Amino acid sequence: METMVDDIGVVVVEALKAAGYAESTIGQCRKSIRILALLARKQGGLYTPGLGAEFALMTTRPRTGMFSAQRRFDYGRLATLFDSYVSTGRVSLAMRSRGGGVAVPQCADFVALWGAWSGDMERRGLATATRNAYGRAAGECLLFLEASGITSLEAAGGITVFGYLESLRGRWAPSALWTVVLNFLPFLTFVQRQDLLDALKMAHARRWHQLVRLLEESDEQLVIRACTRGDVPARDAAITLLALVTGLRACDIIALRLTDIDWRSSTLGIVQQKTGNPLTLPLPAVILGKLADYVLGDRPVSDVENVFLRAVAPHLALVDHSSIYSTTRRTFSLNPPGDL
Structure with missing residues (x-):
């Protein structure tokens, strides 16, 4: 089975062609593969799920410094295709729910914490959509901590929570931040960090209600x-x-x-x-x-x-x-x- 970015890229493109994808979509995929190959140079061109997670987080345009929804979709989708090939030997083109898929942390403490949280949600019989939403909120915070040089939850404080929420403002409307808070609360309750819960509540992310008009x-x-x-x-x-x-x-x-x-x-x-x-x-x-x-x-x-x-x-x-x-x-x- 191929393990290099360029080689897996060839397999992915052939799978898209066989499935009847438009040439424009395949062309965009090739462009993303070239960027992924540049990122992989630091490890000799070898693809790993960790590299894919890093690639999927490259959602900011270098020239403008602004968040790009298109980059988030393209890079996240490509990382998912590469991961499916690495784990199963075949490219899975199954579509995910919007926002589906959860990036996971890499350091040992966070990986163990992530596994315990995922297991707890499964034992409680939470619906798949609920587990995905709760897991995504926790995973994004742990990834933020890693990117900030923090590798243990004990080292995180209230100011870290504010930093995490601030990092989301580039891709979440102020009126939608309440969903992050809502989905993050169960994780902080699970890890029994009342200080972080208090900081999260101090953010005052509230749900906005808009009256829906009826058609005449x-x-x-x-x-x-x-x-x-x-x-x-x-x-x-x-x-x-x-x-x-x-x-x-x-x-x-x-x-x-x-x-x-x-x-x-x-x-x-x-x-x-x-x-x-x-x-x-x-x-x-x-x-x-x-x-x-x-x-x-x-x-x-x-x-x-x-x-x-x-x-x-x-x-x-x-x-x-x-x-x-x-x-x-x-x-x-x-x-x-x-x-x-």
Whole structure:
């Protein structure tokens, strides 16, 4: 099995080609591989998961010093592909939830602490999404401590917590920092560091609530007309109409399977992702028609049972809420209701 960055890069590019990725995506991947190869020179071009974690953290543009969301995605994704090859001998192109994947610390004390925290969450039976969120908050803090020259949690103090939160301001909006605090609190409780908990609470990161406006009936008709007159692709139209007319949650639209649709009775039957309750809904003709247009005409050929798939390769199920939000946002932008 290959272990050098350049050699693994060749394997990754061939896997992307075989999966039908766009040439522009493959070109961007090659560019990231070249940068990773430059980073690997310090260890003779050898790739290790530690090098991948370091590469994934290179999210700042050298010329501007500003955080780059594109670099974060490209470098993090490439490190994940390289890690999958190193650990399994094959390149896994499985899509992750946005923000998925957790970088882990490298020093012995933090690795042991990380393992104990992960094991505790698993023993308590926390949901995967919860474990990922809690683990990401703890892991990013431990990585921050390592980068600051701190290799033991005992050496961290309240001022360290403030420094950690300050380091996040380049990529988190002030109104969203409360999520970091919320996900970090359980870890500090686990390690029994009341002083750090007190410092975290002193940061006063609060959740901002914004009133959500409802669409007027005339605005709803504008959206429906945009979806039915051919301005919107069948997949996007079906997703938007399901959200608008039936009120289904984004998670339920993502999880909707082909077998959930009863074409003869014009209904769909699901078990709700959030509540676990069964639900049967009638499907108006306008929604059923757009679903049929997508399934029979536009849906890529795939063994995946979910109704809605990615429009570009790999043609897998949509992975998180942002897929639904971006779809409805595109639909609304074609014929914006009112002044939304």
